[in-house]
Amino acid sequence: GAGVSQSPRYKVAKRGQDVALRCDPISGHVSLFWYQQALGQGPEFLTYFQNEAQLDKSGLPSDRFFAERPEGSVSTLKIQRTQQEDSAVYLCASSSISSGGRNEQFFGPGTRLTVL
Amino acid sequence: AQSVTQLGSHVSVSEGALVLLRCNYSSSVPPYLFWYVQYPNQGLQLLLKYTSAATLVKGINGFEAEFKKSETSFHLTKPSAHMSDAAEYFCAVSDPSGGGADGLTFGKGTHLIIQP
Numbered sequence: 487g488a489g490v491s492q493s494p495r496y497k498v499a500k501r502g503q504d505v506a507l508r509c510d511p512i513s514g515h516v517s518l519f520w521y522q523q524a525l526g527q528g529p530e531f532l533t534y535f536q537n538e539a540q541l542d543k544s545g546l547p548s549d550r551f552f553a554e555r556p557e558g559s560v561s562t563l564k565i566q567r568t569q570q571e572d573s574a575v576y577l578c579a580s581s582s583i584s585s586g587g588r589n590e591q592f593f594g595p596g597t598r599l600t601v602l
Numbered sequence: 603a604q605s606v607t608q609l610g611s612h613v614s615v616s617e618g619a620l621v622l623l624r625c626n627y628s629s630s631v632p633p634y635l636f637w638y639v640q641y642p643n644q645g646l647q648l649l650l651k652y653t654s655a656a657t658l659v660k661g662i663n664g665f666e667a668e669f670k671k672s673e674t675s676f677h678l679t680k681p682s683a684h685m686s687d688a689a690e691y692f693c694a695v696s697d698p699s700g701g702g703a704d705g706l707t708f709g710k711g712t713h714l715i716i717q718p
Contacts, residue, residue, distance in 0.1 A: 490645070519705055528606075528692050528708030529646070542705065577645065581704075591706065593638075593645035 488512070490594035492578050498600045499568045507563045507597045511580030518561050519591060520553055521577040529577050535561060568601045575599070604629045604695050608709035616717045621665075621680040623712050625693035628674065633695040635676040636706065637667055640690040649691075652676060663687070688716045 491510045499505050511518050517536055521529035522545075532551070534542040537558040546553070550569075555561040565572055575598050579591040609624040627633060634653045638646040650661025657669040667678045676693060690713050694706040 517704070521705075521708075526710075528694075528710045529706070531705030531707065534705050545705065579646075590636075590648045590651065593647070595643070595645045 490578055490580055490592050492594040492597050494597060496598050500602055501570060502567050504566045505568055507576050509561045509578030509594060512592055515580035515582050517581045518555060519579040520563050523575040523577055570601050573599055573601045604633060604697060604707045606693050606695055606707055606709035608693055608712050610712055612713045612715060614715040614717060615683050617685055618682050621683045623678040623691050625676045625709060626674055627695050629695060631697060633697060635669060636694045637678050638692045638694060683716050685716050688714055
């Protein structure tokens with residue numbers, strides 16, 4: 487079946503613009519995660535959804551970052567008034583059950599955001 | 603708080619030689635541990651995971667890792683390197699007591715170079 491998909495794959499924004507990044511998880515996956523991967527670094531956790539509920543947003547770097555998953559499937563990560571330090575690859579991952587941390591997270595290909 | 607240290611940002615081995623990628627973790631509770639591989643412009647793919655069963659874990663593509671609690675380590679090995687193993691490798695941990703907010707904590711990654 488289809489894996490996790492993300493769109494767009496590449497996004498160039500001028501500083502101050504708003505952007506929206508989309509994630510389509512694997513069908514039926516309860517858990518959805520967003521990560522930020524800066525150049526040459528490992529992914530860093532941003533936020534976590536269980537179905538439509540955002541249970542953890544402790545990794546969001548500022549109030550310019552906002553994520554939603556209104557129907558418990560597709561998720562959108564929105565960044566308002568983008569800054570150059572927001573340039574990174576944004577990864578989305580989903581997994582099949584809601585607790586324990588032991589289940590494999592399936593990652594999408596990421597969206598590479600460049601802020602000029 | 604959890605953390606992951608991967609020793610060596612770059613590791614170079616000859617084709618056919620042993621691959622050893624090092625990972626040490628810090629966690630207040632026995633964690634779940636993962637190794638992911640990332641090929642250029644692709645998402646992360648799970649190689650293997652430790653979830654408190656057998657301490658020697660076998661994964662895909664001939665990789666394996668051993669959980670050593672006394673050394674807080676989870677090093678990744680492969681007996682014979684292949685050119686197709688060239689990629690970025692990430693070690694990650696999650697907290698089993700996370701209760702659902704199971705975002706992974708990643709190391710900074712090790713770039714594996716295979717010399718012909």
